Structures are given as C-alpha cells and as structure tokens.
Amino acid sequence: MSRRAVALALLAWAGAAALSLYYMSATGEAARTPSAGYAWNLPDGFPTPRTPKANPMTKAKAENGRRLFYDVRLSGNQTQSCASCHQQDKAFTDGRAQAIGSTGQVHPRGALSLVNVAYDSTLTWANPALVTLESQMLVPLFGTQPVEMGITDANKRAVLARIQKDPWYAKQFRKAFPDLKKPISWTTIIRSIAAFQRSIISADSKYDRYLRGKVELTGAQRRGMDLFMGEQAECHHCHGTFIFSDQATYAGAPDEKPLFHNTGLYNVGGTGAFPADNQGVFAVTGRPQDMGRFKAPTLRNIALTAPYMHDGSIPTLEAAVDHYANGGRNVTSGPYAGDGRANPYKDPLIESIDLTDRDRADLVAFLKTLTDRSVTTNPRFADPFR
Numbered sequence: 001m002s003r004r005a006v007a008l009a010l011l012a013w014a015g016a017a018a019l020s021l022y023y024m025s026a027t028g029e030a031a032r033t034p035s036a037g038y039a040w041n042l043p044d045g046f047p048t049p050r051t052p053k054a055n056p057m058t059k060a061k062a063e064n065g066r067r068l069f070y071d072v073r074l075s076g077n078q079t080q081s082c083a084s085c086h087q088q089d090k091a092f093t094d095g096r097a098q099a100i101g102s103t104g105q106v107h108p109r110g111a112l113s114l115v116n117v118a119y120d121s122t123l124t125w126a127n128p129a130l131v132t133l134e135s136q137m138l139v140p141l142f143g144t145q146p147v148e149m150g151i152t153d154a155n156k157r158a159v160l161a162r163i164q165k166d167p168w169y170a171k172q173f174r175k176a177f178p179d180l181k182k183p184i185s186w187t188t189i190i191r192s193i194a195a196f197q198r199s200i201i202s203a204d205s206k207y208d209r210y211l212r213g214k215v216e217l218t219g220a221q222r223r224g225m226d227l228f229m230g231e232q233a234e235c236h237h238c239h240g241t242f243i244f245s246d247q248a249t250y251a252g253a254p255d256e257k258p259l260f261h262n263t264g265l266y267n268v269g270g271t272g273a274f275p276a277d278n279q280g281v282f283a284v285t286g287r288p289q290d291m292g293r294f295k296a297p298t299l300r301n302i303a304l305t306a307p308y309m310h311d312g313s314i315p316t317l318e319a320a321v322d323h324y325a326n327g328g329r330n331v332t333s334g335p336y337a338g339d340g341r342a343n344p345y346k347d348p349l350i351e352s353i354d355l356t357d358r359d360r361a362d363l364v365a366f367l368k369t370l371t372d373r374s375v376t377t378n379p380r381f382a383d384p385f386r
Contacts, residue, residue: 042201050250055191061176062198064172067385068163075151093110110307114200121249160184160189205369206370210369227363244370266343289345291345303371317368
C-alpha cells in the first residue's frame with residue numbers, strides 16, 4: 001500500500017473514531033440535520049457540518065455576519081471587532097500569546113483559529129458546556145472577566161442602535177430574516193456572525209493536494225507524515241481527524257463526550273497545579289483530574305498560528321514538537337516552577353518520545369504542509385470595509 005493510501009486509510013479510521021463528539025444546538029437540542037438550500041461547497045472528504053435547528057445556514061445570513069465580524073461598532077467603545085483577535089492572514093488568530101480586549105485588558109489565553117470551526121464540538125479552550133457558536137458568542141460580546149467586546153447593560157442598547165441605523169444592515173437583515181418584524185436584534189446579530197464563522201471551511205493545503213494526487217511531498221515531509229501518523233510520534237491520537245483535532249463533529253455523527261488533555265505544560269510546586277488563571281476544565285468542574293486539561297486545537301494552518309498552547313507560552317513550532325517529544329515541560333524557575341513531565345494529572349498519551357533531530361525537523365516540515373493559503377486570502381472571508 002502506498003504512503004498516500006496509508007495516510008488516507010489512517011485519517012479515515014481516526015476520523016470515524018473521533019468525529020462522534022458532543023454537540024448541542026443553541027436551544028439545547030441536538031442538531032442532526034444540515035441546512036437545506038445552502039451551498040457549502042465542501043472540500044473532498046469533508047462531511048456536512050451540523051447547524052442548530054434555530055439557525056440554519058443561508059447565504060444572506062453569512063454575508064450579514066461577515067460585515068458584523070469586521071465592524072468595530074459592535075464593541076462598546078467602537079475600537080475592536082471580532083476580527084481584531086481573529087485575523088484572516090493568521091488563519092483567524094491574532095499572533096499574540098494572550099488576546100487583548102477592547103479596553104486593553106490582557107486575557108489569560110490566546111485566540112483560537114476559526115478555520116473549520118463549523119466542525120468543532122466545543123468552542124473554547126476548556127469549557128465543555130460551550131458547544132455552539134451561538135452560545136459561545138455571548139462570552140466575547142458580553143463577558144466581563146475578561147472584557148472582550150465590552151458590551152454591558154449600560155451600553156448594549158446604544159451598540160444595537162448603531163447597527164439598526166445603518167442602511168446596509170437594515171436592508172440585509174430583512175433579507176436574512178424575512179419572517180421577523182424587527183429583524184435586527186442581538187439574537188439575529190449573533191446568528192449572523194455564527195453563520196459567517198461556519199462558512200470558513202477549507203482544505204487546500206499541500207497535504208490535501210497530496211492526498212488528491214496533485215502534488216508530491218518532499219522526503220522530509222513524507223518522513224514527517226509517517227512519524228505523525230505512526231506509533232512512534234503518536235501525534236494522530238489527539239490530531240487524527242480531517243480537521244487534525246480530536247474534537248470534531250458533523251451532521252449525523254452520534255454524540256460523545258469531548259476530549260481535553262493535560263500535556264504536562266505545568267506542575268506548579270510539584271503539586272499538579274496550573275497557574276490560577278489557567279487551570280483548564282478544572283475551573284468549570286472542580287474535579288482534581290481535570291486540572292490542566294485543555295482542548296487539542298486543530299493543527300491545520302499551525303505554521304500561521306504561533307505562539308502555541310492555551311497561554312502562548314511555547315513560541316515556535318519547533319519548540320512545540322520538543323515539548324511533546326520530551327513528554328512535557330520542566331519550568332525551572334519563577335512562580336510557576338515545577339516539572340510538568342511529572343504532573344500527576346498528565347494525559348497518559350503524553351510520554352517521552354525517542355526522536356532524533358532529523359525526526360523533529362521532519363515533523364515540523366510535515367506540519368507546515370497543513371497551511372492553506374487560500375483561506376487566508378479568500379475574498380469571501382475578507383474585511384468588507386477595506
């Protein structure tokens with residue numbers, strides 16, 4: 001069997017095993033059917049995304065959402081848009097270790113990529129409860145710890161009025177929500193942005209073109225792929241689906257509990273603890289075994305989304321590979337000192353791996369084949385105000 005066939009078979013197997021993940025609609029009911037009448041234009045091998053019954057996809061709604069996504073008037077002080085932390089040229093991240101809100105507050109975590117977010121079974125680094133874009137969007141819009149868009153009870157009517165008074169929005173919202181007497185509301189704003197985000201689907205990286213037989217990988221890239229897909233490096237256990245994460249879902253997939261992982265990034269004081277403002281799923285559940293457990297994000301476009309980890313504490317792709325090869329990280333000084341490799345809550349999948357310098361370089365070479373420049377330049381996803 002050829003390497004390409006092996007890669008396709010392994011990816012299909014891993015996808016079938018890991019794509020059955022927990023996903024609920026904005027109303028709390030499982031969304032099991034795709035949107036009728038919307039042209040997804042999906043890449044080969046990509047199933048139809050799930051959409052909430054209350055918010056089926058339409059072209060008008062996605063166009064609405066694109067403009068809202070880039071509109072700074074949607075923040076309390078009119079200084080920041082969704083795109084401020086999700087920039088197209090960086091695969092809809094922002095290049096920062098931690099995001100910065102509209103009031104200048106530094107967040108404890110970095111902005112996740114929105115590419116292929118339609119397939120994510122959970123929508124944040126470490127909250128199993130936020131499983132739709134509609135419910136997650138309440139956090140950046142109205143959250144206070146930390147402040148993101150900075151919309152509050154004191155200014156939310158004024159912010160809404162800015163959108164309602166805009167002639168373009170007045171026309172477009174009527175088109176997107178023709179059955180509503182008052183089509184511009186916070187509900188329809190959120191549903192429009194969610195529709196736009198779901199439309200950001202891509203699979204045109206060099207790796208994808210290789211699977212389609214259109215290009216060849218270099219020797220280093222092929223060796224890196226073999227390591228990634230094989231049992232030596234074991235990357236595929238957490239990044240083995242078609243979106244290269246283990247939190248993927250689609251229309252018709254059964255529901256399963258989403259996976260989160262402690263990768264040995266910290267072990268503060270040798271107690272298993274993580275920094276107080278970044279304790280992962282533990283902050284939601286309070287269960288000791290959830291300390292330091294975070295989502296394994298997609299590796300698609302990973303070369304564009306540095307720095308890495310939830311807090312941006314690993315600066316380069318090479319350093320990220322070293323972290324996993326070493327089975328965790330030993331912080332030798334400072335307030336977070338401790339050997340993460342010995343964290344008692346570390347995922348058993350995270351163990352020291354015997355990789356040569358060439359192996360590590362080959363893995364990086366393969367990961368760079370996951371970059372899709374079409375999604376970072378596609379006018380459909382670009383700033384309409386420019």
